[in-house]
Amino acid sequence: MSISPPSSDRSDVTQIVVVMVGLPARGKSLIAGKVKRYLRWTSVKAEVFNVGKYRRTDNPHPDAKFFDVNNPEGEKARKAAAEAAVADMLKWFQDKDNKVAILDATNSTKSRRKWIHDKIMEANLLHLFVESKCDDEELIMSNILEVKTSSPDYIGQDPEAAAKDFRDRIRNYEKVYQTIDESEKQLTYVKIINIGARVVINLIQDYLQSRLVYYLTNLHIKPRSIWLSRHGESEFNLEGKIGGDANLSERGERYAKLLPELVKRSGLPKDAPLTIWTSTLKRTSQTAQHLQKELGWEKLQWKALDELDSGVCDGMTYQEIAEKYPEDFQARDDDKYNYRYRGGESYRDVVIRLEPIIMELERSENIIIITHQAIVRCIFAYFMEIPQEKSPWMEVPLHTLMKLTPKAYGTEVERFKADIPAVSTWRPKGSTAKHHDSISEGMPESVVGEPSKVGIQKATNVNEKAMGEVPTIEMVGLPLP
Numbered sequence: 001m002s003i004s005p006p007s008s009d010r011s012d013v014t015q016i017v018v019v020m021v022g023l024p025a026r027g028k029s030l031i032a033g034k035v036k037r038y039l040r041w042t043s044v045k046a047e048v049f050n051v052g053k054y055r056r057t058d059n060p061h062p063d064a065k066f067f068d069v070n071n072p073e074g075e076k077a078r079k080a081a082a083e084a085a086v087a088d089m090l091k092w093f094q095d096k097d098n099k100v101a102i103l104d105a106t107n108s109t110k111s112r113r114k115w116i117h118d119k120i121m122e123a124n125l126l127h128l129f130v131e132s133k134c135d136d137e138e139l140i141m142s143n144i145l146e147v148k149t150s151s152p153d154y155i156g157q158d159p160e161a162a163a164k165d166f167r168d169r170i171r172n173y174e175k176v177y178q179t180i181d182e183s184e185k186q187l188t189y190v191k192i193i194n195i196g197a198r199v200v201i202n203l204i205q206d207y208l209q210s211r212l213v214y215y216l217t218n219l220h221i222k223p224r225s226i227w228l229s230r231h232g233e234s235e236f237n238l239e240g241k242i243g244g245d246a247n248l249s250e251r252g253e254r255y256a257k258l259l260p261e262l263v264k265r266s267g268l269p270k271d272a273p274l275t276i277w278t279s280t281l282k283r284t285s286q287t288a289q290h291l292q293k294e295l296g297w298e299k300l301q302w303k304a305l306d307e308l309d310s311g312v313c314d315g316m317t318y319q320e321i322a323e324k325y326p327e328d329f330q331a332r333d334d335d336k337y338n339y340r341y342r343g344g345e346s347y348r349d350v351v352i353r354l355e356p357i358i359m360e361l362e363r364s365e366n367i368i369i370i371t372h373q374a375i376v377r378c379i380f381a382y383f384m385e386i387p388q389e390k391s392p393w394m395e396v397p398l399h400t401l402m403k404l405t406p407k408a409y410g411t412e413v414e415r416f417k418a419d420i421p422a423v424s425t426w427r428p429k430g431s432t433a434k435h436h437d438s439i440s441e442g443m444p445e446s447v448v449g450e451p452s453k454v455g456i457q458k459a460t461n462v463n464e465k466a467m468g469e470v471p472t473i474e475m476v477g478l479p480l481p
C-alpha cells in the first residue's frame with residue numbers, strides 16, 4: 001500500500017505572482033478564475049486577489065466618474081485598494097505552501113506595473129504578467145453584457161444604464177491605458193491578443209511559468225460543449241468486478257445504440273464538428289461504435305482515458321479486496337484521493353496523466369468523451385472545482401450523458417439519463433456491498449457537485465422506445481456573479 005504525497009507537498013513549484021493586465025471587459029477575471037481552478041486541480045495552491053473586491057469595501061457602487069484619471073479622490077481610493085490587495089497577497093506568500101497568486105486588476109499603466117514588479121522583486125517572488133488585449137468589438141460587447149451587468153458594482157441597477165456606465169468607465173481607462181511594449185522587456189509576460197489570435201511571450205524562465213503560458217495560450221471562448229459519459233454497463237460491472245477489459249453487457253449495448261439519439265436530443269450545435277474520444281479499453285470503443293457509424297464523427301483513442309489502474313486488485317470485487325487486503329481497503333476509505341493500489345494508481349496519479357487531456361480539451365471545440373467512472377470524476381472535478389476529498393466519492397451512474405457548457409462564470413451541466421437499467425457501481429465509504437440495480441429514478445444530488453457552481457441542471461429521461469415525452473428540468477442554482 002502506498003499513499004502519494006499530500007496536496008501541499010509541491011516543493012518543486014516556485015512561488016509566482018500572475019499579474020493580470022488589460023482594460024475592463026477583456027476577460028481578465030475569467031482567465032484568473034480558470035488559472036486558479038486549473039492549478040488547484042493539479043494540487044498547486046493558488047488564490048485570486050481581486051483589487052475590485054478591496055475597492056468595494058469603501059466604494060461599493062461607484063459610477064464611471066470615479067474611474068476618471070482627473071478625479072483625485074477616485075485615484076486615491078483605487079491606489080489604496082491595490083496596496084491593500086498586494087499587502088494581503090504578500091502575507092499569503094509567507095506560507096511557503098502557497099504557490100501562485102493571481103492579482104486581478106487592470107494594471108493598465110507602466111508606472112502601476114513597475115510598482116507591482118518592484119514589490120514582487122523585493123519579496124523574492126517570480127512573476128508573470130498576463131495581458132489580455134482585445135479590440136474585437138463583438139467580443140467586448142458580449143463580455144459587457146454577459147459579465148458586467150451582473151457585476152456587484154451594478155447590483156439592482158437597470159441593465160441598460162449599467163452597460164452604458166460601464167462603457168464610460170472603459171473610456172476613462174482607455175485614456176491612460178498603456179499596452180506592454182519593448183520598454184518593459186525586463187518583465188516576464190505573455191500578451192494574448194484577441195483571445196489567442198496572436199500571442200507574444202517574453203522572458204519565460206521557469207517550468208511553472210511555461211506551463212501557465214501553455215495553458216493560457218490554449219484557452220478560447222468560442223461557444224462549445226463537452227459531452228461526458230461512462231461506457232455502457234459492462235459484464236464486469238454486472239459481476240461487481242473492478243478494472244479488466246470486459247465487453248458490454250446486453251443492456252450496455254442497448255445504451256450504445258441509444259447514444260446517438262441521446263446526444264442529438266441533448267442539443268447539438270448546427271453543423272459544428274464533433275470528435276469522439278474514448279479510452280483504449282473495449283467497453284468504451286463498443287459504446288462509441290454507433291455514434292461513429294451513424295453520425296460519422298471522427299474517433300480518437302487515448303491511453304490517458306483508461307480507467308484508474310487497480311494493480312493487484314484488478315478483476316476483484318470490493319468484497320474480495322476487503323478480505324484479501326483489509327488494510328488497503330481501509331486506507332483507501334480513509335484517503336481515497338491519495339491511496340495508490342499496489343502496482344496501480346491513485347486518483348492523484350490519474351489527475352497527472354489527465355493533464356494533457358485537459359490542455360487538449362481547452363484547445364478543442366465540441367468533444368464527446370466516453371470513459372470510465374474514476375476518469376469522469378476527475379474531469380468533472382476540473383470543470384466544477386470539486387475538492388479532492390469529495391471528487392473520488394461522487395456518484396456517476398451508468399447510462400447517463402452529461403453535457404458541460406463553459407460559460408463566463410462557471411460551467412453549466414445538463415444530464416440526460418437513458419431509460420435503460422444498469423447496476424450501480426457506486427460504493428459508499430465503508431461498504432463492501434455488491435452492486436444494486438439502479439433504474440431511471442434520476443440522479444441523486446451527490447453527482448452534481450457544488451450546487452452554487454453548477455448553474456442549470458437538466459435531468460432528461462430518454463426512453464428507448466418512447467422518446468416522445470420529457471424533459472424534467474430542475475434548477476439547482478444560478479451561476480455565481
Ligand SMILES: O=P(O)(O)OC[C@H]1O[C@@](CO)(OP(=O)(O)O)[C@@H](O)[C@@H]1O
Pocket residue numbers: 230234236237241242243244307308310371372373374392425427
Ligand atoms: O474509485 P472507485 O470508486 O473504486 O471507482 C473506480 C472503479 O469503477 C469501475 C467500476 O466499478 O469502473 P468501470 O465502470 O470503468 O469498470 C472499476 O473498474 C474501477 O476500478
